[in-house]
Amino acid sequence: MKRALGQPQSASRTPLTPKVLSRAEHGISRDDISENALKVLYRLHNGGYQAYLVGGCVRDLMLGLHPKDFDVVTDATPEQVKGLFRNCRLIGRRFRLAHIVFGRDIIEVATFRGHHQSEEQPETLGKQNEDGQILRDNVFGSIEEDAERRDFTINAMYYNIADYTVTDFADGMSSIKNKRLDLIGDPHTRYREDPVRMLRAVRFAAKLNMTIGKDSADAIHELHGLLANIPAARLFEEVLKLLVSGQGLATYRLLREYQLFDQLFPQLKPLLRDNDSRENQFIEQVLINTDNRINTGQRVTPAFLYAAMLWYPLEEHCQKLMLEAGLNHHDAFSVAINDVLHRQIQRIMIPKRFSTGMRDIWHMQPRLAKRFGRRAYQLLEHPKFRAAYDFLLLRGQIEGGELLELADWWTQFQDADANDRKAMLNKLRGGQPAPRKRRRRRPKRDSSAPS
Structure with a gap:
């Protein structure tokens, strides 16, 4: 034939x-x-x-x-x-x-x-x-x-x-x-048959501590754009194999070396030009923590990983909406979440059970800064508090400053007893006791009125 x-x-x-x-x-x-x-x-x-x-x-x-x-x-x-x-x-x-x-x-x-x-x-x-x-x-x-x-x-x-x-x-x-x-065979032909083989090459190289052969490596540099032909649903499973394997950091660095990461997370491409950027440091720290959890038998959730990958594109888009559309932070943040997720699922289809978790982690970030009154206690009882706190802690470790102070405050507040928690909240108010909520008096009943 x-x-x-x-x-x-x-x-x-x-x-x-x-x-x-x-x-x-x-x-x-x-x-x-x-x-x-x-x-x-x-x-x-x-x-x-x-x-x-x-x-x-x-x-x-x-x-x-x-x-x-x-x-x-x-x-x-x-x-x-x-x-x-x-x-x-x-x-x-x-x-x-x-x-x-x-x-x-x-x-x-x-x-x-x-x-x-x-x-x-x-x-x-x-x-x-x-x-x-x-x-x-x-x-x-x-x-x-x-x-x-x-x-x-x-x-x-x-x-x-x-x-x-x-x-x-x-x-x-x-x-x-x-x-x-x-x-096996001509790398160009084999990658064209199934572009996911480029991702598999990186995954095996990281997992087995191997070097990709020259011909096989050169072809990746030429053909990485073919990943655009892969269905977004299939790429979700492939990315989990890449980054939730216990060798996520090594895999991530190889993905960047071969320009494959840009194909998976295009919104991050302009933010990762510098290895010393906060965006790159944040992703690497998240992957270090993920590797440690996996290699010690602890559970990880894709929602946390994807929330971390897209956090800085979300922040940047939020700021752009505030400047260009005149939106307040709350509205701009909500619009930015929808926009960033919509763009990402064009490349990697994120199941709703994980995208919902991502939204929860993101929405909790500005809320964690509002600790007055009963809010601190309510946030502590939130089902996504632990994930949001871990996320905040990682951000603080990378960015420092007030963000790290906020993360440290929540670290102490979780472990404090009831009296210490009250003292910490009083300190936030400058040492002033919390204003007592005035009770509304019921109007006196007119005894002459018919019952």
């Missing part, structure tokens, strides 16, 4: 030389593989199908890490997989996948991918746009074709449950040894 003139090539076919590693050579033990993944592998194998672990889990096991997920690949079609497992559901349109559900644990099973330009497969099963981006990919093939279509050399290693060997198709072991991340 010939390719039409001017049509982008559907896949970069790179002849691979597989190397089979014995159990003694690769060192992966079934004790390190999840019980549910083993159940899936053995049932596929016993059903007469090929069954392999593939990708990140094999790579991480090679590196002595503990994989979060175990992905399985097979020659069985999604419908055949569903026929073997009662607890299976089929998902996806762009990529048809089988999810085997064990409570909260999900084992993802994919069928070997084939090349789009195949005599055996109908052309309608695979589809690309004019930039070469794959839009639909339900084209099945052999394990060799599947390996050719993997993104990075370190992800083209297959653990075979039949004989416990690992087949290394793209010399991934050398990449691990040299701590270098390389794409």
